Amino acid sequence: MLEINRICHFCNKVQQLYIVANISKSTAVNLKDAATSLRAGNLVAFPTETVYGLGADAINKSAIENLYKVKGRPKGHPLIVHISSMKNLYRWASEVPEYAIKLARTFWPGPMTLILPRTKLAKNFITGSQNNVALRVPSHPLALSLIAEFEAQGGVGIAAPSANRFGRVSPTTAEAVYEELSDYLSVTDVILDGGPCLVGIESTIINCTKTVPDILRPGSITKEIIFAKAGVIVEQSTYTENQQQIKASGLLRSHYKPNASVFLTGTPKSGDGLIALDTYMTPVGVIRLASPKSNSEYAQQLYSALRMADRKKINRVFVIPPTGLDISIAINERLNKSARLP
Numbered sequence: 001m002l003e004i005n006r007i008c009h010f011c012n013k014v015q016q017l018y019i020v021a022n023i024s025k026s027t028a029v030n031l032k033d034a035a036t037s038l039r040a041g042n043l044v045a046f047p048t049e050t051v052y053g054l055g056a057d058a059i060n061k062s063a064i065e066n067l068y069k070v071k072g073r074p075k076g077h078p079l080i081v082h083i084s085s086m087k088n089l090y091r092w093a094s095e096v097p098e099y100a101i102k103l104a105r106t107f108w109p110g111p112m113t114l115i116l117p118r119t120k121l122a123k124n125f126i127t128g129s130q131n132n133v134a135l136r137v138p139s140h141p142l143a144l145s146l147i148a149e150f151e152a153q154g155g156v157g158i159a160a161p162s163a164n165r166f167g168r169v170s171p172t173t174a175e176a177v178y179e180e181l182s183d184y185l186s187v188t189d190v191i192l193d194g195g196p197c198l199v200g201i202e203s204t205i206i207n208c209t210k211t212v213p214d215i216l217r218p219g220s221i222t223k224e225i226i227f228a229k230a231g232v233i234v235e236q237s238t239y240t241e242n243q244q245q246i247k248a249s250g251l252l253r254s255h256y257k258p259n260a261s262v263f264l265t266g267t268p269k270s271g272d273g274l275i276a277l278d279t280y281m282t283p284v285g286v287i288r289l290a291s292p293k294s295n296s297e298y299a300q301q302l303y304s305a306l307r308m309a310d311r312k313k314i315n316r317v318f319v320i321p322p323t324g325l326d327i328s329i330a331i332n333e334r335l336n337k338s339a340r341l342p
């Protein structure tokens with residue numbers, strides 16, 4: 001276990017932070033301790049297959065208040081509750097349409113979040129005072145083990161937004177979580193290291209509160225995949241900020257931002273960063289940040305490449321967006337927000 005000293009952002013005192021070893025070396029004791037820590041009201045950052053989440057006990061109001069503080073997220077933005085399996089669905093959801101059952105059966109555990117009418121367990125501090133709740137069963141083995149252990153200790157769900165400060169790029173490694181949040185976490189909080197995330201961008205969010213489901217946030221599970229595997233027709237949300245019916249901070253026009261300015265058009269000059277598929281040549285003097293070989297590799301590498309730009313103190317990053325009807329839709333949605341001025 002790696003111990004790191006740092007100055008607390010809130011109290012200005014020296015504190016220690018623990019990074020638990022990689023999953024291959026991680027022991028059941030680490031997970032048990034992390035679950036106990038969550039039950040005691042602390043925060044635990046953990047890997048999921050999409051991005052790292054910053055977890056808190058979903059029914060502990062003060063833990064959730066602390067989570068908002070550490071994340072710097074405005075109050076009233078709802079959180080996703082992570083559960084270990086479909087058997088816990090009805091504890092949180094009061095009505096589950098037939099199509100949502102099909103989606104859960106087909107895609108859980110996995111990178112899909114379902115928004116459903118809530119039960120009394122889902123309090124206003126989780127749902128942003130809406131009458132629905134977002135639920136997900138992640139597939140990362142470490143996340144599943146943590147949730148299962150947490151439930152074995154009496155917990156009912158772990159609320160976890162992406163483990164970044166509000167509006168910034170989601171972390172896809174434990175080191176990136178440390179970079180983002182170490183100034184804000186306390187000694188009793190934990191970062192679990194499960195290696196780099198496989199998907200690399202956040203889950204597909206599906207609104208299941210109407211007769212026909214719609215995608216609120218695109219992800220690796222596309223509407224084509226949903227139809228092919230579950231036989232369910234979903235629509236792409238026609239959401240605009242002015243007609244906001246359902247709150248989702250990732251739906252703000254500007255989000256997923258590194259310090260560098262992101263450009264989706266124009267030509268990079270010497271000293272600028274570049275993210276593009278490996279078939280795209282790097283102009284002389286330009287700093288290549290990622291050369292993915294496919295669109296799914298593109299998603300996997302995108303956030304760490306944007307972080308690398310900041311680490312290298314690059315001011316301008318040029319991105320050649322991927323094309324297609326696959327995960328590239330979600331990548332483009334993130335890139336458009338990343339490139340937008342606040």
Ligand code: TXA
Pocket residue numbers: 048050051052053054077078079080113115127130132133134136138160161162163201202203205246247248249250251
């Ligand atoms: O892949 C993911 O979904 C990751 C991992 C950690 O599970 N989580 C994640 O959480 O991306 P977050 O909070 O960064 O983004 C979740 C989005 C936010 O835009 C939030 O506003 C929206 O989901 N959301 C959560 N609950 C909602 C609800 N009840 N109704 C509408 N939107 C909701």
Ligand code: MG
Pocket residue numbers: 161162170250
């Ligand atoms: Mg987020």
